[in-house]
Amino acid sequence: MEPTPFLVEVSDAEMRQERQKARELRASQWWKRKLAGGVCHHCAGKFAPAQLTMDHLVPVVRGGKSTKGNVVPCCKACNSERKHKLPFEE
Numbered sequence: 168m169e170p171t172p173f174l175v176e177v178s179d180a181e182m183r184q185e186r187q188k189a190r191e192l193r194a195s196q197w198w199k200r201k202l203a204g205g206v207c208h209h210c211a212g213k214f215a216p217a218q219l220t221m222d223h224l225v226p227v228v229r230g231g232k233s234t235k236g237n238v239v240p241c242c243k244a245c246n247s248e249r250k251h252k253l254p255f256e257e
C-alpha cells in the first residue's frame with residue numbers, strides 16, 4: 168500500500184487520549200444502542216452487534232476526535248477497506 172500523507176501532526180499523547188476516550192465511548196449506553204441497531208454505517212448491511220467495530224470517520228491519526236459525531240458502527244469488511252482513508256478520498 169502507498170504511504171498516505173498526514174494532514175495534521177498528532178502527538179502520541181493526543182492519540183493516547185483519543186483512544187482512551189474511544190474506549191469509554193465503547194462502554195457507553197449510547198454506543199450499545201448503536202450496536203444493537205446492527206447497521207454498518209458504510210455499507211448499510213445488517214450485522215450482529217459482535218460483528219461491528221467502532222470506526223472513526225476522521226481517523227485518530229489524522230486528528231479525528233473520539234466524539235459521538237466522529238464515530239460510527241462499521242462491519243469488519245468495511246473497516247479493513249477504510250483503513251487510512253478519509254471520507255473525501257472515497
Ligand SMILES: [Zn+2]
Nearest residue numbers: 207210242245
Ligand atoms: Zn460495512
